[in-house]
Amino acid sequence: MNWDNREDVLVFVEQKEGGAVKVGLEALGPAQVLAGLTGGKVIGLVMGEDNAAAVDKVSVLCDEVISVEDENFKDGNNDALTYGLEKIVEKVNPAAILAGNTPLGRELTARLGKRLGLGSAQDVIDLKTEGDQILWTVPVYGGTVLNDIELKTLPLMATVRSGAFSKPEEKQKAEIVTETVEVPEEEIRSKVVDSVKEISEAVNLEEAKVIVTGGRGMGSKENYHLVEELADLLGGVVGATRPAIEDEWVSRDHQVGQSGKIVSPALYIACGVSGATQHVTGMTNSGYIVAINKDEDAPIFDVADVGIVGDVMKVIPVMIEEIKKRKEE
Amino acid sequence: MDILLCLKQVPDDSVEIYLKPGTEEVDLDNVTNVVNAFDTYALEMATRFKEAVGGEITAVSVGPEEARNAIKNSLAVGADKGYLISDPAFENADTLGRSEIIAAAIKQLEDERGKPFDVIFCGREATDRATGQFGPQLAETLGTGIICDLVDIEQTDEGIRGKQETEEGYHLVESVTPCVVTVNKPPYDPRYPTIKSKMAARKMKIPVLSAAELEGAEAGEPNVEIIKVYEPAKREAGIKIQEETVEDSAVKAVEMMAEAKVL
Numbered sequence: 319m320n321w322d323n324r325e326d327v328l329v330f331v332e333q334k335e336g337g338a339v340k341v342g343l344e345a346l347g348p349a350q351v352l353a354g355l356t357g358g359k360v361i362g363l364v365m366g367e368d369n370a371a372a373v374d375k376v377s378v379l380c381d382e383v384i385s386v387e388d389e390n391f392k393d394g395n396n397d398a399l400t401y402g403l404e405k406i407v408e409k410v411n412p413a414a415i416l417a418g419n420t421p422l423g424r425e426l427t428a429r430l431g432k433r434l435g436l437g438s439a440q441d442v443i444d445l446k447t448e449g450d451q452i453l454w455t456v457p458v459y460g461g462t463v464l465n466d467i468e469l470k471t472l473p474l475m476a477t478v479r480s481g482a483f484s485k486p487e488e489k490q491k492a493e494i495v496t497e498t499v500e501v502p503e504e505e506i507r508s509k510v511v512d513s514v515k516e517i518s519e520a521v522n523l524e525e526a527k528v529i530v531t532g533g534r535g536m537g538s539k540e541n542y543h544l545v546e547e548l549a550d551l552l553g554g555v556v557g558a559t560r561p562a563i564e565d566e567w568v569s570r571d572h573q574v575g576q577s578g579k580i581v582s583p584a585l586y587i588a589c590g591v592s593g594a595t596q597h598v599t600g601m602t603n604s605g606y607i608v609a610i611n612k613d614e615d616a617p618i619f620d621v622a623d624v625g626i627v628g629d630v631m632k633v634i635p636v637m638i639e640e641i642k643k644r645k646e647e
Numbered sequence: 648m649d650i651l652l653c654l655k656q657v658p659d660d661s662v663e664i665y666l667k668p669g670t671e672e673v674d675l676d677n678v679t680n681v682v683n684a685f686d687t688y689a690l691e692m693a694t695r696f697k698e699a700v701g702g703e704i705t706a707v708s709v710g711p712e713e714a715r716n717a718i719k720n721s722l723a724v725g726a727d728k729g730y731l732i733s734d735p736a737f738e739n740a741d742t743l744g745r746s747e748i749i750a751a752a753i754k755q756l757e758d759e760r761g762k763p764f765d766v767i768f769c770g771r772e773a774t775d776r777a778t779g780q781f782g783p784q785l786a787e788t789l790g791t792g793i794i795c796d797l798v799d800i801e802q803t804d805e806g807i808r809g810k811q812e813t814e815e816g817y818h819l820v821e822s823v824t825p826c827v828v829t830v831n832k833p834p835y836d837p838r839y840p841t842i843k844s845k846m847a848a849r850k851m852k853i854p855v856l857s858a859a860e861l862e863g864a865e866a867g868e869p870n871v872e873i874i875k876v877y878e879p880a881k882r883e884a885g886i887k888i889q890e891e892t893v894e895d896s897a898v899k900a901v902e903m904m905a906e907a908k909v910l
Contacts, residue, residue: 334814394811394813394818394820396793396795397792421779421795421796421813424778424779424780424783424795425779425783425793425795427780428742428778428779428780428781428782428783428784428787429783429784429786429787429793431743431780431784431870432743432746432783432784432787432788433787435743435870436870437741437743437869437870437871438778438780438870438871439871440776440777440778440779440780441777441778451874453874453875456776457777457879458775458776458777459658459660459663459664459673459774459775460660460663460664460774460777461879462663462664462665462878462879463664463665463666463673463876463877463878464876464877464878464879465873465875465876466873466874466875466876466877467871467872467873467874468871468872468874469870469871470868470869470870470871470872471870507791507792507793507822507823507826508792508793508794508820508821508822508823508826509820509821509822510818510819510820511808511819511820511821512818512819513813513816513817513818513819514816514817514818514819515815515816516815516816516817517814517815517816520815552910571814571815576777577832584909585904585909585910595663602879602882605909606904606907606909607882607885608900608904614887614889619884619887620881620882620884621881621882621884622884622885622887623885623886623907624885624886624888624900624903624904625884625885625886625887625888626887626888626889626893626896626897626900627887627888627889627896628889628893628896628897629893632893632894632897633893633896633897633900634897636893636894636897636898637897637900637901640897640898640901641901641910644901644905644910
């Protein structure tokens with residue numbers, strides 16, 4: 319492939335509350351694959367108000383870190399972040415630009431795509447090379463169909479889905495380059511004037527090793543406590559389907575599925591979940607799937623390693639007792 | 648507030664879409680086209696905004712003649728005017744191309760009206776390809792501000808203030824107008840048209856804007872090529888436990904989980 323004298327792969331690693339976002343670190347994985355083809359470096363780009371913690375994380379996963387620190391680049395100031403990314407891209411002249419498929423990652427790549435006339439692959443779940451071709455796998459129609467797409471413009475640009483790639487092995491700390499980008503005032507059209515946290519506990523489904531999800535079959539908010547109890551017992555996080563959220567049994571940040579989080583824990587327990595594609599798309603990459611449903615024809619059983627046909631209200635309490643017993647042994 | 652609303656028709660997202668067996672062709676034979684769900688939220692939010700602050704809504708859609716239905720539906724619930732942007736030359740436009748085409752149409756309409764639109768509403772993504780690129784790219788093409796993922800909007804002295812949904816809650820974002828906003832699912836549902844409003848909408852004229860009338864509207868060469876279309880590998884179903892009693896089933900399941908070392 320003709321890289322037009324471009325070598326390096328630039329990865330925008332988003333920050334949240336002073337730390338690197340996991341999917342941003344995961345994007346360094348496919349970046350390494352691309353850098354193997356171009357013969358260049360993987361450069362992690364961190365932009366924000368206080369980059370220290372994120373830079374620390376990124377520096378052991380790539381070949382160089384570019385840190386751009388300024389209060390202009392605080393969370394939510396997307397006009398400044400777009401401008402900053404554009405300037406760094408001009409400077410680095412990368413062969414590819416990657417980011418996590420978060421709301422920010424989507425917006426930045428879309429805007430940069432327009433500014434530089436680039437095509438982009440969004441929500442990538444796999445990266446393949448066939449001969450001279452680089453193919454990006456993206457889901458369409460909610461994930462029932464996949465497309466392998468080829469990008470016709472350079473630099474290549476893509477956002478990757480959370481959990482689809484592994485972050486690279488840690489290695490020696492990379493060189494950290496500090497850059498400054500002055501953002502002209504006229505670039506800033508919109509500003510975050512307030513950030514409100516409605517949800518007190520941080521729900522980290524993407525990094526959870528164990529997720530216990532309750533669906534419509536749980537029946538009520540009271541019954542949902544069983545899901546929470548099982549999750550607690552296993553040191554896991556509570557997940558939810560859309561109906562459970564619409565009925566306000568749990569807050570929306572617990573949602574797993576196409577319109578919620580895409581997760582890949584080692585153990586996923588689906589309680590009273592029927593298995594609509596919308597939901598299954600979000601959890602099918604879990605290591606081990608356990609499903610409990612009283613309907614033996616529920617589609618969730620098609621993806622479960624172990625399926626228990628039975629009433630969740632009877633099954634979960636027994637499971638909890640059994641697991642407790644084993645823990646004591 | 649003068650509002651412009653972008654609508655897109657997509658295959659009904661409540662239907663699961665697969666390929667025709669043994670082909671790379673998506674089977675859309677029995678799937679009707681509907682207005683993209685996020686665009687219906689945008690229509691509802693725009694309508695509420697208009698009701699609160701005054702003004703009018705102009706709806707546009709790029710697509711074949713059939714896309715006229717999308718505009719007609721919007722006229723029956725809140726939009727005041729509608730235009731169909733249609734030309735065979737626009738058929739293969741990708742997101743970037745569509746944003747160029749709609750931007751050209753917006754400029755054309757603004758010239759005719761003699762004033763700009765204040766807020767341009769669109770859905771956060773289309774349910775078919777879900778790339779979420781259209782809104783931001785339209786804003787870049789028009790050179791306006793952009794706020795994504797709004798669940799609420801209000802007017803300020805200098806423009807608008809929007810509630811942008813985040814993982815933990817929301818950002819309050821202020822922008823000068825003109826501004827493009829993309830809409831996420833707000834805490835309310837889109838309203839339904841009445842028989843009366845449907846009848847009225849049916850009588851309204853929806854002019855067509857074609858390539859000849861739109862300066863600079865070009866689909867351009869697509870920057871992305873689809874090489875292969877397929878269905879994801881199915882995960883293999885494991886064991887279904889249905890012992891005599893539910894208790895036995897639960898005990899056995901925990902045993903299997905322990906054996907698989909996932910506990």
